[in-house]
Each structure stands twice: as C-alpha cells, then as structure tokens.
Amino acid sequence: MDPIVEALRAIVGDNGVLCAADLASRSAGALRADNLRARALVRPAGTGEVAAVLRWCHQRRLPVVPQGGLTGLVRGADAGPGEIILSLERMRAIEAIDPQQRTATVQAGVTLQALQEAVEAQGLVYPLDLGARGSATLGGTAATNAGGTRVLRYGMTRDMVLGLEAVLADGTVVSALHPLIKNNTGYDLKQLFIGSEGTLGVITRLVLRLREKPLATHTTLLAAPDFDAVAGLLRHLDRALGGALSSFEVMWQSFYRLVTTPPARSLPPLGQEHPFYVLVEAQGAHREADGQRFEAALEAALAQGLLSDAVLARSDADAQAFWALRDDVEQVMRHGTPLGFDISLPIAAMDGYVRQVQQLLLAETRAHRLYVFGHLGDGNLHLVVTLPHADLARLKPRIEALVYAELRARGGSVSAEHGIGLEKKPWLSITRSPPERALMGAIKRTLDPAGILNPGKLLDGGAP
Amino acid sequence: MDPIVEALRAIVGDNGVLCAADLASRSAGALRADNLRARALVRPAGTGEVAAVLRWCHQRRLPVVPQGGLTGLVRGADAGPGEIILSLERMRAIEAIDPQQRTATVQAGVTLQALQEAVEAQGLVYPLDLGARGSATLGGTAATNAGGTRVLRYGMTRDMVLGLEAVLADGTVVSALHPLIKNNTGYDLKQLFIGSEGTLGVITRLVLRLREKPLATHTTLLAAPDFDAVAGLLRHLDRALGGALSSFEVMWQSFYRLVTTPPARSLPPLGQEHPFYVLVEAQGAHREADGQRFEAALEAALAQGLLSDAVLARSDADAQAFWALRDDVEQVMRHGTPLGFDISLPIAAMDGYVRQVQQLLLAETRAHRLYVFGHLGDGNLHLVVTLPHADLARLKPRIEALVYAELRARGGSVSAEHGIGLEKKPWLSITRSPPERALMGAIKRTLDPAGILNPGKLLDGGAP
Structure with a gap:
C-alpha cells in the first residue's frame, strides 16, 4: 500500500481516497480520450477535511491538483503521476x-x-x-x-x-x-x-x-448583410429592448452552412446565402407586450438596413431549434480535425481580424476550413480551424501563432472564457504584459509559497 | 525651501508641487471644516510622473496619500504633516x-x-x-x-x-x-x-x-403597510418589470416625515401616516409601453396588499421632486448633530435590526432621533442618529458599538459603499474574519513592502 494513500485515508476515511490503480478507468474529462493519472485522488467530505488534506500535503511539499467536473477545455486540471488530485465530488450539498x-x-x-x-x-x-x-x-x-x-x-x-x-x-x-x-x-x-x-x-x-425567473422569452434568428450591420444591430437591439436583451450570438456564413447542411440535424431556417447570422434572445416579463416590442425593434432594424431577413421563434420548440443549430459545434469534426480558439477583441476590430486570419491560414495550407461563431455581445468569438489529421501536429503551432499574434495589435485576449491552464500558457504574454505577469507571480508566491497548488497551470513554476 | 518640495519640483515642474504653507487654504474635503495638511502636495501631469514620484518616495520610505476629489466620507484620504499628498487633479483627459x-x-x-x-x-x-x-x-x-x-x-x-x-x-x-x-x-x-x-x-x-442611454424613465413614490410588504414589492417589481427596475430606495417613516415637513423644501406627495415609503425607478425603451407595464405592475402590487398608496411621476419635474426629497439628507441637521452609518445586511434581517437598534438607542439616551433610508434593492441602509451636540463625544463610541455589534450576528457589513478609511477601521473585524484580515495584510505587504501607500488607512501599519 502506498504510504501516501494510507495517510490520506487516515484523514478522509477509506472511501475518501482512490489509489493510482483505481484511477485507470476514470476519464480525464469531457472530450478526452485518456484517463486520469495521479499518485492518489482524495475526496474530502467537507471543508475541515479539505483543510486537513492541504495542511498535510503542504508540510510534505506534495503537489495538489483541485478538480471539479472535468469539463474545462484548457488542461487546467491535468495531474501527473506524482500529484494528488483533490476532488470536490463528495461536497454536493x-x-x-x-x-x-x-x-x-x-x-x-x-x-x-x-x-x-x-x-x-x-x-x-x-x-x-x-x-x-x-x-x-x-x-x-x-x-x-x-x-x-x-x-x-x-x-x-x-x-x-x-x-x-x-x-x-x-x-x-x-x-x-x-x-x-x-x-x-x-x-x-x-x-x-x-x-x-x-x-x-x-x-x-x-x-x-x-x-x-424571466416570465417571457423571445427568440429570433436574423441574417445580416455585412459585419457593420451586425455591430449596428447589437447597439440597436440593446437600446430598443430596454435591458431585456439576453443573448446576441453571431455565426459567420461558413459555420451556419455547416450546421444547416446534412448530415447536420438542422434544416436552414433562413437561406444560406447571407454572410452573417445572429441568434437573438430577449428575456422579459410579458409574453404579449414583449413580443410586440421585439417585433417593432426588428422592423426598425429592417428599415435601417441592419438585417436582410429574420425568422421569429413562434414556440419553445422553434427557439430550441435555433439554439440547437448554434450549439451543434460537433459538426466541425466532419471536415477534419478541429483546432479551437476562444478569443475576445474589440468589436470594431473583429471583421478585419477574421479576414486577416483567413488570409494567413491560406498562406499556411489550403486544406483547412475556418468556422467562426460566438458571443458577439461580449466581444467573444470562437474560431475553429479544421485540418486533415495528418497535418495537425505540423501545423498546430504555426496556426496558434498566427491566430494569437493578430490579437496582440488589436488589444485582444487569447482566452475570453475558457481560461489558460496548460493549453494556453505559452500565449499568455500576448494579452498580459510583463508587469502584469510579475504581479501574478508575486501573488501566487504570497498565497502559495511552496507552490503546491495546481503547479505549472496558468503560470510557470510550482513545487520545487 | 523644503528639500523634499525642491526634489519633487525637479520631477513634476514648479507648478506641480504645493508646499505645506500653500495647503493651509485648501479644504480637507466635502463636509469638512478643516484644511489639508501635508509635507507637500504633488500633482503629476501623467502616468510617467506618477511613477517617478512614487519611485523617489519609495527609495526614501516617504509616506504618500493619493487623493481624488475629496468627497469620501470615511477619512480615507487624510494626510498628516509628514506625508506627501499625491493628487490626480492635473490628469483630467x-x-x-x-x-x-x-x-x-x-x-x-x-x-x-x-x-x-x-x-x-x-x-x-x-x-x-x-x-x-x-x-x-x-x-x-x-x-x-x-x-x-x-x-x-x-x-x-x-x-x-x-x-x-x-x-x-x-x-x-x-x-x-x-x-x-x-x-x-x-x-x-x-x-x-x-x-x-x-x-x-x-x-x-x-x-x-x-x-x-435609456429612452424612457418611469418613477413613482409608494407607501407600504409594513416591512414584509416592502420586501415583497422588491421581488414583485423586479419580476414584473422584466429587467427595467433601476432604483428601489426605501425611507422609514421618520425620515420621510423629516424631509416632507417644513422647513424642508418638499411637500409630502403621500400622507405621512405610512410606516414605509419606496421611491421606485424603471429605465426602459418606450415611454408609453413601459408606462403601461409600470402601472400594471403597481396595480397588481396594490391587489396583493404590497402597497397602501402610490403617486406616479407624470413629468420629469415630478420625478426630480421625488428624488429631491430622498436626497434632502441635510435635514437631519435640524434636530441635533448627526452620526451617520452606511451598512448592509440581508433583507430578511433588516426590520428586526432597525427595531433592535432603536431599542438599544433608547437605553443609551432619549435625546436622540433615528432616521433610516437607503438602497434596499442592494441590501444597503443608511442610518443617521442625531444627538444634542453636547452628548456627541460621550455617546459616539457607545452608539457605534451598538449599531455595529448588532450587524455581526446578522452577517452584515459595517460599510456597504463608503469604505473603511480611518473612520471605520476600528470596526472592520465585525465584518471580516481574522483569516480575511491576515490575507489582506499579506497582500498589502506583497504590493507595498515598505508600507508607503496611504499608511494606516483600512489596515494598521504603514511606513516604518
């Protein structure tokens, strides 16, 4: 018996610790093919046990990797064979x-x-x-x-x-x-x-x-003639809906075509000839009055040339169908192996950025496809580049470099919402300046002087 | 010439530094009778000059007090005669x-x-x-x-x-x-x-x-029969207005009577017999449609017994008049010297808290008055206790102690929005636990190891 497993069991009970062998059948997480690796996985039943486990590990300088539901996308909870996973799975009250x-x-x-x-x-x-x-x-x-x-x-x-x-x-x-x-x-x-x-x-x-809880939700799918119209629509709807706008999700044409063409499950609610599509949701308090306001706002947008076509969800099923096509991201697997990005940048810079990335990608390879969609209202785009699997290893670093380098000049972020983990750590300096990174390091050393907590994630360094 | 003034002038120019004598005629701030004191006041013209001044002071371990518009209420920007004031007043671009x-x-x-x-x-x-x-x-x-x-x-x-x-x-x-x-x-x-x-x-x-910018604003003044109705109104209106609710300001009866009784400028828009009054504002996009929704929400509230009376603002002037009475806080000076508090606590605990404070105050003195109003939607109450001026020095510590001590058991905060400064530092432990205060101290020492920045504010300690 591993003496570390034994010692941890003394803190949290026999049922609270899995040893390395127990982990071989536990998945490393969502969308992952591999299984967990660690010296042990410890599952405290309360805050007191979490504190006792950390105190014990701290005294021995043992690295600890906290884990939640393992749905992150940046290898932020990966553990190595010498590390101890601290899972919160028994703290579900x-x-x-x-x-x-x-x-x-x-x-x-x-x-x-x-x-x-x-x-x-x-x-x-x-x-x-x-x-x-x-x-x-x-x-x-x-x-x-x-x-x-x-x-x-x-x-x-x-x-x-x-x-x-x-x-x-x-x-x-x-x-x-x-x-x-x-x-x-x-x-x-x-x-x-x-x-x-x-x-x-x-x-x-x-x-x-x-x-x-909102008492009424209204949803529509719009087509827009160009990016300026998309940006104008955001301001127009935000103003005209008076605080009720809750989602403004944009899809570039290639993504919309992908998710509305068989074998994708969705049929196209709007023709596939438009350059941009926007899924708009408003949450308010009155089905009828909000609906009238919503339609009036769309009519005004049409009159101003901000949209070319629109289809309203007339039922919850309609709204779910619009969301289903927006969420059918796995279709990107159809044409190659995907390389995904989660970036943010000022709205005024987005159109030029996507055009520039497309051009630079063409210079690297003609075997790729680029799909762009995202939470435009928050300045957050998801880019997916798909490649023949054989090219992936060779092209990945070059594609990452070009996608991220173009953000630097535009004040963008290499991670809008997914975080840094191990996956994006090499690119952190695109977004965060040397004084920012130095200050992050100083705070890390203050709160975790031995460097035992999730070592090597986000920042370099860790347990000596 | 003070050598420190001379050295600072070399960094920011002659016009950028005021010496101790220059400060004798500068007010110490809003609602203050005293004037500024300091070794010098330095006014950098840009970030580079701020950095140069701080670097110079840091090397000499000279304490620096940053100042903005001097409108704070907790003595958070007070300087002593040995300290250097760093004012941002020339950085107005x-x-x-x-x-x-x-x-x-x-x-x-x-x-x-x-x-x-x-x-x-x-x-x-x-x-x-x-x-x-x-x-x-x-x-x-x-x-x-x-x-x-x-x-x-x-x-x-x-x-x-x-x-x-x-x-x-x-x-x-x-x-x-x-x-x-x-x-x-x-x-x-x-x-x-x-x-x-x-x-x-x-x-x-x-x-x-x-x-x-909201295109339409609707304002009303309501009277409520009891505190439960006030709390119910908040939820009801937040739900019924579908995201448009922008202010929910409550006034206890004694405050409402004070600001609607001559010599206060305002007449009472609603009778003075109700225990609670609420100023409600909603910001939306359509004058007419929002107005209908607003009135329907109030009618529903009336039917549910959540309000006893209401008067709608029919014009901007009406709305301004409602706000003017809410904002006429200086009326508290009419009946004594005021002692103000800015606290927050869970809504469910508010009514009991105010009753308990009122009772404990009566045990201390019968010469006081208590006025309560605040941003109920945020859990933030302002309490003002007025006392005969002669009693102030003797009773202040005891009144502070009872107002704050009653917050501890209720999970409240000794400062909702005004901050800590020097004024509330003795009471910080009511709201923040020893580990929290220890962590604050560790962060302070990491970012300002010599303790030169605003020493003694918020936390103890400072320049050695």
Whole structure:
C-alpha cells in the first residue's frame, strides 16, 4: 500500500481516497480520450477535511491538483503521476436557498444543473448557463470564472458570486461567505480565487446571487448583410429592448452552412446565402407586450438596413431549434480535425481580424476550413480551424501563432472564457504584459509559497 | 525651501508641487471644516510622473496619500504633516470614447460628471451616479468602489471597470487597460486596486464600460403597510418589470416625515401616516409601453396588499421632486448633530435590526432621533442618529458599538459603499474574519513592502 494513500485515508476515511490503480478507468474529462493519472485522488467530505488534506500535503511539499467536473477545455486540471488530485465530488450539498435575499449557499461540488433545478421552484434562476451544466461544478465554474450564453445580461460567474470560502495551500480556511451585494470593507478577496484556476486556493463553498425567473422569452434568428450591420444591430437591439436583451450570438456564413447542411440535424431556417447570422434572445416579463416590442425593434432594424431577413421563434420548440443549430459545434469534426480558439477583441476590430486570419491560414495550407461563431455581445468569438489529421501536429503551432499574434495589435485576449491552464500558457504574454505577469507571480508566491497548488497551470513554476 | 518640495519640483515642474504653507487654504474635503495638511502636495501631469514620484518616495520610505476629489466620507484620504499628498487633479483627459465598443478611456482625475456629460452625446451613459458627481474623480470612485443609486441595475464601480493602469508603490506601472468584457487570462489584477482605497497602488487610467442611454424613465413614490410588504414589492417589481427596475430606495417613516415637513423644501406627495415609503425607478425603451407595464405592475402590487398608496411621476419635474426629497439628507441637521452609518445586511434581517437598534438607542439616551433610508434593492441602509451636540463625544463610541455589534450576528457589513478609511477601521473585524484580515495584510505587504501607500488607512501599519 502506498504510504501516501494510507495517510490520506487516515484523514478522509477509506472511501475518501482512490489509489493510482483505481484511477485507470476514470476519464480525464469531457472530450478526452485518456484517463486520469495521479499518485492518489482524495475526496474530502467537507471543508475541515479539505483543510486537513492541504495542511498535510503542504508540510510534505506534495503537489495538489483541485478538480471539479472535468469539463474545462484548457488542461487546467491535468495531474501527473506524482500529484494528488483533490476532488470536490463528495461536497454536493445545496445548503440553503434564501428566496428573499435571492441567494444560494452551496458546497463547491454541486453541479450547475442541480442548482438551476433547485432554484426554479422558488421562481428564481441562477443565470449562468453552459453546455456542460450537467457535470460542471459550481466550484469549478467559480475557479475558472465561467461565461456562457447570457453574459450580456447577467455577467460572468465573477458577477454572480457574492461570497465564498476557500482553503489556502497551507490549510488556512478563509471564510468570506458574505451574502451581500455591497460590502466595501477592504480588499475583495473572493476576486483572487475566482478565475485563478485552483492555483491560489481551493474553493469549498459559495454564496451565489439568484435572479428573478424571466416570465417571457423571445427568440429570433436574423441574417445580416455585412459585419457593420451586425455591430449596428447589437447597439440597436440593446437600446430598443430596454435591458431585456439576453443573448446576441453571431455565426459567420461558413459555420451556419455547416450546421444547416446534412448530415447536420438542422434544416436552414433562413437561406444560406447571407454572410452573417445572429441568434437573438430577449428575456422579459410579458409574453404579449414583449413580443410586440421585439417585433417593432426588428422592423426598425429592417428599415435601417441592419438585417436582410429574420425568422421569429413562434414556440419553445422553434427557439430550441435555433439554439440547437448554434450549439451543434460537433459538426466541425466532419471536415477534419478541429483546432479551437476562444478569443475576445474589440468589436470594431473583429471583421478585419477574421479576414486577416483567413488570409494567413491560406498562406499556411489550403486544406483547412475556418468556422467562426460566438458571443458577439461580449466581444467573444470562437474560431475553429479544421485540418486533415495528418497535418495537425505540423501545423498546430504555426496556426496558434498566427491566430494569437493578430490579437496582440488589436488589444485582444487569447482566452475570453475558457481560461489558460496548460493549453494556453505559452500565449499568455500576448494579452498580459510583463508587469502584469510579475504581479501574478508575486501573488501566487504570497498565497502559495511552496507552490503546491495546481503547479505549472496558468503560470510557470510550482513545487520545487 | 523644503528639500523634499525642491526634489519633487525637479520631477513634476514648479507648478506641480504645493508646499505645506500653500495647503493651509485648501479644504480637507466635502463636509469638512478643516484644511489639508501635508509635507507637500504633488500633482503629476501623467502616468510617467506618477511613477517617478512614487519611485523617489519609495527609495526614501516617504509616506504618500493619493487623493481624488475629496468627497469620501470615511477619512480615507487624510494626510498628516509628514506625508506627501499625491493628487490626480492635473490628469483630467478623457482620452477616448468608443461608441461601438461602448467604452471610455480616461485619466483618473476626470470627474464623474465630466464623463457623464461627454458620453451622453453618443447616446450612451456611464451609469454610476452619486451626489458628489461634480467633484468625485473616476480614479477615486474606482479606488473606493463607489456605489450610488443604480447599483440594482448596473452594479457598483467594480462592475463598470473593464481595465485600468495603476502605479505600484515602487513606481512600477502595471498597465492592464483591457477594453474587453471577457478576458480569462489569469488573475484579474484590476480587482486588487478597485476598492483598496489607495493602499495597493495609484490608479492612473481607466477603461470604463458604457451602456445604452435609456429612452424612457418611469418613477413613482409608494407607501407600504409594513416591512414584509416592502420586501415583497422588491421581488414583485423586479419580476414584473422584466429587467427595467433601476432604483428601489426605501425611507422609514421618520425620515420621510423629516424631509416632507417644513422647513424642508418638499411637500409630502403621500400622507405621512405610512410606516414605509419606496421611491421606485424603471429605465426602459418606450415611454408609453413601459408606462403601461409600470402601472400594471403597481396595480397588481396594490391587489396583493404590497402597497397602501402610490403617486406616479407624470413629468420629469415630478420625478426630480421625488428624488429631491430622498436626497434632502441635510435635514437631519435640524434636530441635533448627526452620526451617520452606511451598512448592509440581508433583507430578511433588516426590520428586526432597525427595531433592535432603536431599542438599544433608547437605553443609551432619549435625546436622540433615528432616521433610516437607503438602497434596499442592494441590501444597503443608511442610518443617521442625531444627538444634542453636547452628548456627541460621550455617546459616539457607545452608539457605534451598538449599531455595529448588532450587524455581526446578522452577517452584515459595517460599510456597504463608503469604505473603511480611518473612520471605520476600528470596526472592520465585525465584518471580516481574522483569516480575511491576515490575507489582506499579506497582500498589502506583497504590493507595498515598505508600507508607503496611504499608511494606516483600512489596515494598521504603514511606513516604518
């Protein structure tokens, strides 16, 4: 028996630790072909056990990799054979839902979907939403500052966390479970842990802000004649809908054609000849009155030349069909092996950026395809380049370099919502300056001086 | 000539430095009877000069107090005779307004009002608003994470800052002027500086998020039969107005009577017999359609017993009159010397809290009055206790103790939006736990190891 496994079992019980051999059959995560590797996987049942495990590892300088639902896309929770995985999977209690304060207090291992379903009965929503909702944990969404499809209206996870409890590398429990919207009493420490990808502490509990459940949703799919019209539509609809706009998802033509051409499941609700398509959603309070406003806003957009065609969802099934084509990203696998990017940049720079990337890709290879779609309202585009599998290894570094280098001059970000992990660490300097990276390093050393927490993710360095 | 003044003049020019004698006629700030004191006041003209001044002071371990518009209420920018004031008053450039990205890039010394006026021409708003808008600087509102009257809809300053540039104590310029809504590339360093009251760095430039200018505003003053009805109204209106609710300001009866009784300027728009009054504002896109929705929501509230009476603003003048009575806080001076509090707590605990404070105050003195009002939608109450001036010095510590102690058990905050400064530092431990305060101290020592930045504010310690 591995003495480390034995020692961890003394802290969390026999059932709380899996040894290296137990992990061979556990998947390394969503969209991954490999299985977990680690010295051990430890599953504390509460904050006290998390603290005890970290204290023990800290004393021995053992590296610890916190894991949530393993739905991240940047290898931010990968562990090596010498590392200890700390999984929050046994901490799945929804401790309280307060309908008056409109807050939920949860343990970090609760899944996003479990919370969404639990609050619905109270006429409330937790407005974070993303495809991985069934597996993604609330701790993981906080540690990665998850975004999703309604950031335009509700912000990112950072905007939904009122308070949290985290355990530092040395086992210190920092309890800041404030349920308050306003609390100007010194440094807002929760911000350190949100989006730091498990490198500064392990989030164990959260107080999350809930919102009133919208009483009516209106959805439409639009076609636009050019990118300026798309940008104009965003401002027009944001203004005309008076705060109700909740999604503004754009699809470049190649992506729209891909997801509306067999064998894709969806038929094209609008002809495939338009350069841009936009899926628009508004959430309000009155089915009829909001519907009239929504249609009036679209008519005004048509009159201003901001759209060329539109189809309204007349039922929930229609709306689901529009979302289904937007979400049918796996179609990119049809024409090669995909290389995905999650970038953000100023809206004014987007059209030129995509054209430039397309041109530079052509100079590298004519065997590729480029699909572009994303959350335009947040400045966030997803680019997918597909390549013949045989070319992937050779071309990947060159394509990454050109996609990211073009962002630098435009003030863009190499990761809008997916994070850095191991996958994007080589490109961090495109977006963050040397003084920013130096300050990040200083904060890492302050909170985790031995470098045991998720070593090598996001920043270089780790346990000596 | 003071050699320190001379040396600073060599950095920023003769016109850039005021010596101790020059300061004797400069007010110490809004609502202050005293004048500034300091060894010198230095006014850099740009980020480079801020960096040079800080580098020079850091080498000599000279304490530096950053100052904005001096409209804070917690003595967060007070300087002593041995300290150097760093004023951003010469950094007043609005560098860019981007109507498509909906961002403004500004120097920190720009006033809130100057930006509000500059963006209006573009059909945009910078939604932060507060009474001191004419003097408060954007750097100051960021350093203190200012709140104001529309937090319910738009959040606090923290939610409006996309990027910033700050100078650390040693003169390092950390440029993080990202114009992006989504940027998950490592630690979100701007959060460190926002709300840290000038103790971690000097904010020199900001990229701020602008919003579409609302096309219609509806305002009403309501009376409610009890606190449960007030809390119910908040949820009801938030739901029924579908995202348009922008203010929900509550007034307890004693405050309403005060501001609607001569010599106060306002007449009572509603009778003075109700226990609670609420000023409600909704911002949307259509005067007529929003008005119908607004009235329907109020009728439904009446039918549910959530309100006892209501008067709608039929004109901008009406709306301004409702706001004028809410904002006529200076009436509290009529019946004694005021002692003000800016607290937040869960809504469910508010009514009991106010009753308990009232009872404990009676045990201390019968010569007081208690006025309560605030941003209920954000959980933020302002309490004002007035006392005979002769009793103030004796009773102040006891009244502070009872107001704050009652917050501890209820998970409340000793400062919702005003910050800590010197004024509330003795009470910080009511809201922030020992591990939180220890972590704040560790971050302070990491960013400002010599302790020269705004020493003694927020946290103990400072320049050795």
